[in-house]
Amino acid sequence: MAEEIGDRAQHLLKVLVESYIRSGQPVGSRALARDSGLDVSAATVRNAVADLEELGMVSSPHTSAGRIPTNKGYRMFVDSLLTVKPLTDREIITLNGQFGADGSNQELAISVSDYLAGMTEMAGMVMIPRTAKRSSLRHIEFMPLSDHRILAILVINEKDVQNTVIKVDRQYTTAELQQAANFLNSELAGHELFDVRHRILKELREAKDGMEQMMHQAISMAEQVFEQPGTKLLNDDFVLSGQTRLMGFEELSNMEKLRGIFEAFNEKQEILQLLDRCLDGDGVQIFIGDESGYDVLDECSMVTSCYQVDDEVLGILGVIGPTRMAYERVIPIVDVTAKMVSAALAQSK
Amino acid sequence: MAEEIGDRAQHLLKVLVESYIRSGQPVGSRALARDSGLDVSAATVRNAVADLEELGMVSSPHTSAGRIPTNKGYRMFVDSLLTVKPLTDREIITLNGQFGADGSNQELAISVSDYLAGMTEMAGMVMIPRTAKRSSLRHIEFMPLSDHRILAILVINEKDVQNTVIKVDRQYTTAELQQAANFLNSELAGHELFDVRHRILKELREAKDGMEQMMHQAISMAEQVFEQPGTKLLNDDFVLSGQTRLMGFEELSNMEKLRGIFEAFNEKQEILQLLDRCLDGDGVQIFIGDESGYDVLDECSMVTSCYQVDDEVLGILGVIGPTRMAYERVIPIVDVTAKMVSAALAQSK
DNA sequence: GTTTAGCACTCTAAGATTGCGAGTGCTAAC
DNA sequence: GTTAGCACTCGCAATCTTAGAGTGCTAAAC
Structure with a gap:
């Protein structure tokens, strides 16, 4: 059942929707005939609008009110009938x-x-x-909190700062954390967040055999930062x-x-x-x-x-x-x- | 005009407010007499309630409705009449x-x-x-952005991170910024935000004659961070x-x-x-x-x-x-x- | 076949009317 | 000081009425 609509019906739908948007009132056949600019009587308009109703483009709130556009009518309106008013x-x-x-x-x-x-x-x-591919990690920084907890601060892109708290198995000194951050920055900075999470950390972990203890720990901290379930980093x-x-x-x-x-x-x-x-x-x-x-x-x-x-x-x-x-x-x-x-x-x- | 209210009137006000809070309906004299537990008639209650109305504790939405509490009535209720229900x-x-x-x-x-x-x-x-006296600056950190702009990151108290962008007159290298941050951290960390803003920076500036160039710059960066009009640091x-x-x-x-x-x-x-x-x-x-x-x-x-x-x-x-x-x-x-x-x-x- | 005028019909929204119930304020008696 | 009685007021909801708008249908005109 192809939904063919004649030119006149289209024009009437357009005028009807415009009028309804303006006034918020159901549009009757007389007003529509007048506003349409067509030289036809209200009765003719009635027939055409009855067709539109059959197609589901308009509906009446009750028997003796005018018609209002349905969502389908709005859809047709914005898709094919709307004349956009350019900005001044x-x-x-x-x-x-x-x-x-x-x-x-x-x-x-x-x-x-x-x-x-x-x-x-x-x-x-x-x-x-935040998940955009172009989000890249710029800098990572750790600060010790009390109780085996560490505050991780990430600078993403140019000027977005995110932070999250991670838990570790022992206390770290500021110097240790600095060292870990330095290592991670050299490995991760400039890479895209998505890659860091899914690829680079994995690569690092797999290659960790030859690394010293501190780097192992740095990597597991980074993993916690990026994988932490509650993190809003990547949302x-x-x-x-x-x-x-x-x-x-x-x-x-x-x-x-x-x-x-x-x-x-x-x-x-x-x-x-x-x-x-x-x-x-x-x-x-x-x-x-x-x-x-x-x-x-x-x-x-x-x-x-x-x-x-x-x-x-x-x-x-x-x-x-x-x-x-x-x-x-x-x-x-x-x-x-x-x-x-x-x-x-x-x-x- | 001392606002003396008899015991009975107080009790009636209490019951009235409770009833109104429960039902949302104006409370009439008959219902009030019944609910009050007092052994008096509706007419007596009417007299008492009329007194309450004169004192501005209650009002009627219209001639022949019951009474509802006014704000003043609520005030008296919560101040002196309310019996608080402890949590289970x-x-x-x-x-x-x-x-x-x-x-x-x-x-x-x-x-x-x-x-x-x-x-x-x-x-x-x-x-x-954020203005609480106990807010103390824990750490400050700078990162270079493009175009003479620097991202300042502040860690406040245990785990609140704030950041703001400041503008400077020339490009700084990461190392320079690190040095400035180190200096500021040694001078400012652990102090209360309020003090930092109002006292310590001033002292530092006044004593700056003997300082080297980098410290001057560090201080003026810090001033920008803490004084920046748009900053939400201290709000x-x-x-x-x-x-x-x-x-x-x-x-x-x-x-x-x-x-x-x-x-x-x-x-x-x-x-x-x-x-x-x-x-x-x-x-x-x-x-x-x-x-x-x-x-x-x-x-x-x-x-x-x-x-x-x-x-x-x-x-x-x-x-x-x-x-x-x-x-x-x-x-x-x-x-x-x-x-x-x-x-x-x-x-x- | 399409368009139009005419007309009976439907439905809503806005007033008007009514009755009811709740509640008051007053008065006079207890 | 308290109570009962009673006339009165008011709001609310139900009911009815009316006016207006708009439709759908039919039969005639183009």
């Missing part, structure tokens, strides 16, 4: 140079997320990937801002629903999985309603794009808001922001 | 050993906050003070969990109000100021409604207590929930939790 020059100028390359990735992510939230009046989010993270703006939308005024969404935000893992799925695509991607696979988001849409350096995708950024959002405005904002971030990161390399 | 042995056993001394302060705070939120079914919060922080639970309370089902509260949570600074005010008092403190000074919290109460080691207050923890909360249960939970945290911290010293 002024907006681009404001955006340009907004994101400095100073500060940590964390700080950059926060400022980008705030920016997205502010521009779109919805919630902004930026994923900070992605994301920042979110402007969540409270979502409370302003009527379609999300159902407490239960909203609570579900907020709880999903707190369960970072779930959202991250979702964001991971955006990594595949190129350019701006859109999840409409339950396309995300999460029930709680069934009245929300996400507009995302990935940012990258040298053709390698580093992460995802985007916004989340009600399904009924001004896509034609949000899409270019997300798009351009991703490009700006990519540029800022390339510069700081 | 089982609860204390569960609580005991809940909080390990491993991991960073941050991690401890998160687990405590989660615990408070879980036990009380409201939002939990724990302040992580307190706090963690909050279970915010979404607040969405479950009817009295907070007003979107606008709730949004205000959530936004206040995001504006950490404001909440921290509020928490600072708790530092003065001993034991459990309670803010009822607008006593906090924040309009947005006028339907909320905070129950807080400070945790301490060796009689020195380290920080604040507590819960936040609707004014109509089960104080007799929440108060001991907060109280005992604070004591447990104090104990856990003392142990880990």
Whole structure:
């Protein structure tokens, strides 16, 4: 059953979705006939809209109300009908140079997320990937704590610092630890985190026969640092801002629903999985309603794009808001922001 | 106008508040007479309650509804009437050993906050003070970044790591930075952060005439680290969990109000100021409604207590929930939790 | 075959009306 | 000081009404 839609029906769907996004009210045949610009009567429009309903593009909340787009209708709208409104020059100028390359990735992510939230009046989010292949270990450092515990400090990439506590079988002196760190730095520094974890440590361990005692210990410390189950070293993270703006939308005024969404935000893992799925695509991607696979988001849409350096995708950024959002405005904002971030990161390399 | 309240009136207020906390419904004179256990009629109760109303302890939402406690009524209730329900042995056993001394302060705070939120079914919060006098600098370390920028890593207390980027006038080699760090460590390590910032650096600078060039530079780097305007080194922080639970309370089902509260949570600074005010008092403190000074919290109460080691207050923890909360249960939970945290911290010293 | 006008029908949202129950305040008696 | 009695007020929920919007169908017009 090929879903062929005539030109007129497409046009009507477009006008209907636009009108609904603007007003939030179901769109009736009379208004649609007027707004469509077509020189046809409401009755004709009724027939066409009845076809759209049969295809599952629109539905009526009740017998005698107008039609509202279904998720499928939104999907068709953003895929084939939407005319994106490019940013004005002024907006681009404001955006340009907004994101400095100073500060940590964390700080950059926060400022980008705030920016997205502010521009779109919805919630902004930026994923900070730590597993990216390009993450390389720059420096490792140990400090003795009391009780056979050691604080390991890692500097990753340019300016991200991570630390974790490991346990060892005896006390070490500062000098011993320094020596261990020196050895590990000479062996590991500059390598990519992924490699360190999966390959280099293994190689070192296998070749350890000829090594002295201290190096053995250094390697087992490093193993603990990189394998520690609770470690957040290698987990992605994301920042979110402007969540409270979502409370302003009527379609999300159902407490239960909203609570579900907020709880999903707190369960970072779930959202991250979702964001991971955006990594595949190129350019701006859109999840409409339950396309995300999460029930709680069934009245929300996400507009995302990935940012990258040298053709390698580093992460995802985007916004989340009600399904009924001004896509034609949000899409270019997300798009351009991703490009700006990519540029800022390339510069700081 | 001394606010003298007879014994009977006090008792009635107590029963009224308890009943309202339980049911959330305005309490009428008949029900109050029945529940009070007094052998008086509803009419008598009406007279007494009218007196309470005159004193501002209770009010009626409208002419012919029962009475509900005002903030002043709640205040009297928690100050003089409340009979606290001690925790059961089982609860204390569960609580005991809940909080390990491993991991960073941050991690401890998160687990405590989660615990408070879980036990009380409201939002939990724990302040992580960084300005505490006992915060002492343990180690400082520099790493060169590109472009005249240096990454400074500070280890504070046992296991808190902070880092910040500073700018310098020329490139430094790793060796130079190592030397500077060595010098600073020998001068600063073990001193309290507050002193480092306000006293020791000053002394060093004043005495710098006899020093060599490298030490001058080391001192000015340290000054940048500790004075940098954007630095979060010395700012307190706090963690909050279970915010979404607040969405479950009817009295907070007003979107606008709730949004205000959530936004206040995001504006950490404001909440921290509020928490600072708790530092003065001993034991459990309670803010009822607008006593906090924040309009947005006028339907909320905070129950807080400070945790301490060796009689020195380290920080604040507590819960936040609707004014109509089960104080007799929440108060001991907060109280005992604070004591447990104090104990856990003392142990880990 | 497509388009249109006409019309009966459906459904919602917003008021208006009503009755009920809860609770008060007052008064007069105990 | 306490109590019973009673008129009165108010909110709430149920019910009804009405107006308006919009549909679906049919039959006629193009």
